Amino acid sequence: MQDATPVAHPTLYGPTPSGGVRIFGQRCRQCGRVAFPRQAYGCETCGAFGADLVDEDLEATGALASFAQVHRHPGKDIDAPFVMAEIRLTSGPLLRCTLARRDAATLRVGALMTGRLQADGDAPAELRFSQAEA
Amino acid sequence: MAKRLSALRPVYVVGVGNHRYQKHSETPYVTLGLTAVRSALADAGLVWPQVESVFHATCLLGMSPTRTMLRHLGATGIPMQQVENASASGSTAFRNAVLEVASGITDVSLALGVDKPAPFVLGASRNGLDTLERDRVAAFTHFALLAQTYGAESGAGPEDFARVAVKNHANGAKNPFAQRQQARTLAEVIEAPPVAGFLTPLQCCPVGEGAAAVIVASADAIRAHGLDPRRCPRVLSSTSRTERVYEPASGFDAALTEETVNAAYAEAGVSAAELDVVELHDAFSVEELLYVERMGLCARGDGARELKAGAFDIGGRVAISPSGGLLAMGHPLGPTGLGQVTEIARQLRQEAEARQHPGARTGLAHMVGVGAVCLVHILRNEA
Ligand SMILES: [Zn+2]
Numbered sequence: 001m002q003d004a005t006p007v008a009h010p011t012l013y014g015p016t017p018s019g020g021v022r023i024f025g026q027r028c029r030q031c032g033r034v035a036f037p038r039q040a041y042g043c044e045t046c047g048a049f050g051a052d053l054v055d056e057d058l059e060a061t062g063a064l065a066s067f068a069q070v071h072r073h074p075g076k077d078i079d080a081p082f083v084m085a086e087i088r089l090t091s092g093p094l095l096r097c098t099l100a101r102r103d104a105a106t107l108r109v110g111a112l113m114t115g116r117l118q119a120d121g122d123a124p125a126e127l128r129f130s131q132a133e134a
Numbered sequence: 135m136a137k138r139l140s141a142l143r144p145v146y147v148v149g150v151g152n153h154r155y156q157k158h159s160e161t162p163y164v165t166l167g168l169t170a171v172r173s174a175l176a177d178a179g180l181v182w183p184q185v186e187s188v189f190h191a192t193c194l195l196g197m198s199p200t201r202t203m204l205r206h207l208g209a210t211g212i213p214m215q216q217v218e219n220a221s222a223s224g225s226t227a228f229r230n231a232v233l234e235v236a237s238g239i240t241d242v243s244l245a246l247g248v249d250k251p252a253p254f255v256l257g258a259s260r261n262g263l264d265t266l267e268r269d270r271v272a273a274f275t276h277f278a279l280l281a282q283t284y285g286a287e288s289g290a291g292p293e294d295f296a297r298v299a300v301k302n303h304a305n306g307a308k309n310p311f312a313q314r315q316q317a318r319t320l321a322e323v324i325e326a327p328p329v330a331g332f333l334t335p336l337q338c339c340p341v342g343e344g345a346a347a348v349i350v351a352s353a354d355a356i357r358a359h360g361l362d363p364r365r366c367p368r369v370l371s372s373t374s375r376t377e378r379v380y381e382p383a384s385g386f387d388a389a390l391t392e393e394t395v396n397a398a399y400a401e402a403g404v405s406a407a408e409l410d411v412v413e414l415h416d417a418f419s420v421e422e423l424l425y426v427e428r429m430g431l432c433a434r435g436d437g438a439r440e441l442k443a444g445a446f447d448i449g450g451r452v453a454i455s456p457s458g459g460l461l462a463m464g465h466p467l468g469p470t471g472l473g474q475v476t477e478i479a480r481q482l483r484q485e486a487e488a489r490q491h492p493g494a495r496t497g498l499a500h501m502v503g504v505g506a507v508c509l510v511h512i513l514r515n516e517a
Binding site: 009033066072073096 | 264265266268270275278283330379
């Protein structure tokens with residue numbers, strides 16, 4: 001069974017029994033589009049909805065499509081610097097997310113990335129991607 | 135059967151007026167708007183009672199600010215409405231005014247952009263869905279991600295992006311309506327601490343306040359009111375599209391631009407090579423390189439090289455953002471798309487003074503807006 005690890009975005013991802021992370025995606029039965037996040041409104045490609053949109057757990061692996069070192073950020077409660085990245089999941093969807101590291105040195109587009117749950121202190125665990133071990 | 139603009143009656147820009155874009159101030163929006171409208175009426179040689187409808191582009195003034203501003207011109211009872219379409223609000227108001235005249239519903243319509251900075255909420259943030267990047271992708275970070283991708287594909291580096299800002303600040307220094315009227319060196323642009331990725335502050339547009347007004351009219355009105363047709367460029371096309379599902383997803387701004395511009399070329403019967411002046415959505419420097427390529431103004435991957443060679447300067451092959459663009463003229467939201475049209479009209483009349491692109495005859499205005507939307511207009515001086 002799923003353990004009780006609290007996560008920062010419980011509608012977007014959760015822990016696996018083996019200590020990994022699964023991303024909550026969905027597949028359209030009509031057109032085959034794999035999408036993230038999960039939603040019931042309708043498929044952006046073909047408009048199918050309801051029972052045509054089926055839950056699918058996505059692996060947190062993909063390729064780094066782009067990244068930006070953010071030096072300044074206008075939002076409150078968010079401290080720069082951090083690295084915003086685009087990751088093309090192996091299953092298809094493009095995610096925008098914060099990387100585990102806070103500096104972009106040595107990153108390169110195309111690198112294989114893997115995500116894991118990372119908790120700082122008592123804060124809920126966040127999905128954070130890093131360059132996969134070679 | 136759906137029709138193109140060219141199948142309806144011709145529409146002309148007959149008057150343009152501006153209130154300078156500037157930092158947020160105590161100036162009431164009413165003053166900004168009345169300044170631009172009175173200036174456009176004087177430019178056209180029209181008086182207020184000859185205007186038959188108003189489309190007012192604004193994102194941030196709040197509910198229903200239009201009539202309580204324009205009543206001070208004399209409350210003539212004409213239809214007025216607000217238009218909101220994010221950064222493309224002004225372009226959308228212009229399209230509405232053009233379509234109303236083209237359809238024959240009115241002979242003289244006003245498209246007006248007036249805005250002032252204020253706190254706002256993006257509608258999409260209330261869509262009931264969480265996101266991984268929630269609140270962490272500022273507009274400059276979105277375009278820093280695109281700059282990284284563009285750089286990886288084309289080999290462009292920090293200086294290539296910075297040169298867009300150098301050119302557009304040089305143009306803005308000659309524009310009395312620009313928020314930033316100071317020329318900048320490459321060193322000034324590039325050596326400032328970056329905000330995100332390649333982008334430094336002078337590669338990000340200022341969002342302030344201001345106003346821009348454009349009066350459009352039919353040929354009947356030009357004759358009836360005794361206007362000079364040589365000062366009245368024709369609107370050859372008006373196209374408006376929204377984002378589809380593209381691959382790769384992150385390049386939607388460029389993909390949406392390409393298909394909207396291609397629709398505009400088809401409607402106008404104009405090719406990229408015929409354009410003399412282009413005002414495009416350069417809210418961030420990288421956008422100019424992305425869009426000139428997708429508009430067919432140079433080959434894919436050649437944007438930075440052509441920019442460096444001067445192809446996009448005033449007096450070059452095609453002047454890109456002779457007004458200074460969003461980077462230097464500024465981006466006060468509602469007025470921005472209309473400010474582009476005021477610049478193109480002046481260029482096509484040969485009235486742009488120190489910014490004049492010699493022999494300008496055909497111009498294109500392009501805006502994208504968050505959501506995402508894209509609007510493109512092509513104008514030509516047929517006189
Ligand atoms: Zn579908």
